[in-house]
Amino acid sequence: MLILEYKAVVKKTHAKAIDEAIRTSQFVRNKVLRYWMDNRAIGKKELYQYNTxxxxxxxxxxxxxSHACQASVENVERAINRFFDNCKNKKPGKKGYPRFKKNCHSVEYKVSGWKLHPSKRRINFTDxxxxxxxxxxxxxxxxAFPxxxxxxxxxxRRADGYYVQFCVKVDNNQDVPVTNTEVGIDVGLEYFYSDSNGNHEENPRFLRSSEKKIKxxxxxxxxxxxxxxxxxxxRSxxxxxxxxxxxxxxxxxKKLARNLCLANAKVVLEDLNVSGLVRNHxxxxxxxxxxxxQFRCWLEYFGQKFGTEVIAVPPHFTSQECSKCGAKVQKTLSTRTHSCPHCGYVEQRDINAAKVILSRVNATGGQPGSNASRVAASTPVGHKTCKSKQRR
Known part of the structure; x- marks a missing residue:
């Protein structure tokens, strides 16, 4: 799938009608969810009947x-299935129980309710x-698309106006020059990421730089x-x-993930539990x-698009392990240099961790899903990770 997004030129009457459609879509979603909560034994068929x-x-x-109402029911169905899948897979922490929506920002139509102008620069919603x-x-x-x-x-609806998105059913894969290079990635706060080749990508800290104006x-x-x-x-x-x-x-x-997937045949990173890490206030x-x-989501998306192998390995002790001899060297967060007392290897902490991350796949021949560190299974693209964003 490919999503193409356009900025819409709207007048006050258009904005009022769009807001009403969004509120109606939110109303249908919440009513259907309430119906499911009161009748747990019902299935997909009963949800659509209640929508009618x-x-x-x-x-x-x-x-x-009617198709826009069905899209709201589909949102509820996806939330329910995701909740049961998390319970079945014994996901740690909260399982994502479906919740009511207070402030929806979009309404979705299927193949009816709209008509594209022959110039394809205007769209008319006919409901x-x-x-x-x-x-x-x-x-x-x-x-270019029928x-x-x-x-x-x-x-x-966003803070700066309204946008129209088209979901086009096309194959978005592209052929890229063949390469055999591999790289390990260690994300951090001092640098956005450090790779196993000794390169650092600066952390832009967009929120920190704009925080004064925002406040x-x-x-x-x-x-x-x-x-x-x-x-x-x-407020606007x-x-x-x-x-x-x-x-x-x-x-x-997006830019960094695209460049990494274009330049390498294999990208290895840590399987971090970001939702757990942000609990540290x-x-x-x-x-x-x-x-x-978000960086990992874009890596997986471009990995599928360009045919690059993106693998997530367990993050345990990647900062403590020596990339040369494998010995564990205890370090605090403030220690930014890895100095191994066993083999004498000295390296910047993040680069050493990136080399360890890459070695955990290469230690077993680079097979996706291999248990290189004997702690937990590595994760190939698309397996129990965030869904790839379907954009160009």
Missing amino acids: QLRAEYKFVNELN KKEIGELKLLGNWDIH IALIKRVRIV RSQRQIHKKKKGSSGRRKA IYGRKHLRVTRQREEHA KLAKSISDASWY
């Missing part, structure tokens, strides 16, 4: 396209919510009267500043600002 009852009972639900025709701004060449391949259309804009909100237009504008400015940081993180992670902000999880 909602359309007959509420006029504003019936005004939304009774009366969204109407929206002008699309963007550089994506959607002209309309029959567009399986989903989503309207997304100033947040203070401006509380200086405005509640319900006033000035307060709404202040505050939201756009956070959105800018989010986009900076994503573009940075002293390091939570710095870890979130580094966006390790």
Whole structure:
């Protein structure tokens, strides 16, 4: 799948209709989830039947396209299946019990409820919510794909406006020059990552660099009267500043992941439990600002796209182990140099860890899924990891 995103040019009437469609989609999702909570024995068929009852009972639900309502039911179904899968696999910690949505930001249509203009620069939503025709701004060449391949259309509301996303059913794999190089990656806070070749990638710290401006804009909100237009504008400015940081993180992670997958045939990294690491209140902000999880998601996505083997190995003792002799050398977090008393090997701490990470796969011939460290199984692309983002 390939997702193409356009900025939508909307007027006040368009924005009001889109917001109403998003609220209706959220209402259907929460009602269906409540129905499942009250009747645990029901299955997929009963959820869709209840959706039909909602359309007959509420006029504003019936005004939304039927496929958009079904998409909301599918969201509930995915949340339920994910919860049961986590329970079955005995995931540590919280299992992700489905929760109600308070602030949804999107509404999703399937193959009906919309019509693309012949120029493919405008889209008309034809359901009774009366969204109407929206002008699309963007550089994506959607002209290259037949309309029959567009399986989903989503309207997304963000702090800086509304966006229209097209989900196109195409093969997104690409042929790249053949290479045999391998690299181990150790992510960190001092550097964004260090590799086994001795290179460091600087940590940009986007949130830290913008934090002063964000806090100033947040203070401006509380200086405005509640319900006033000035307060709404202040909230919009505050939201756009956070959105800018989010986009900076994503573009940075995407660029580095793409370059790594293009330059190497195998990329090895640690199988970190980021959700557990952020429980440390002293390091939570710095870890979130580094966006390790997002970086791994993009690595897996480009690994599948370019045919690069991306493997996650257990993170146990990668910072303590010597990459040359294998002995364990105890170090505190403040110790940034690895100095082995057994073999005399001296190296920067993160580079040594990156070499250890790579050796844990190569020790058994580089087989994905091998238990190189005899602690836990390595993880090849797509196995019990975050889902790859389907973007270009």
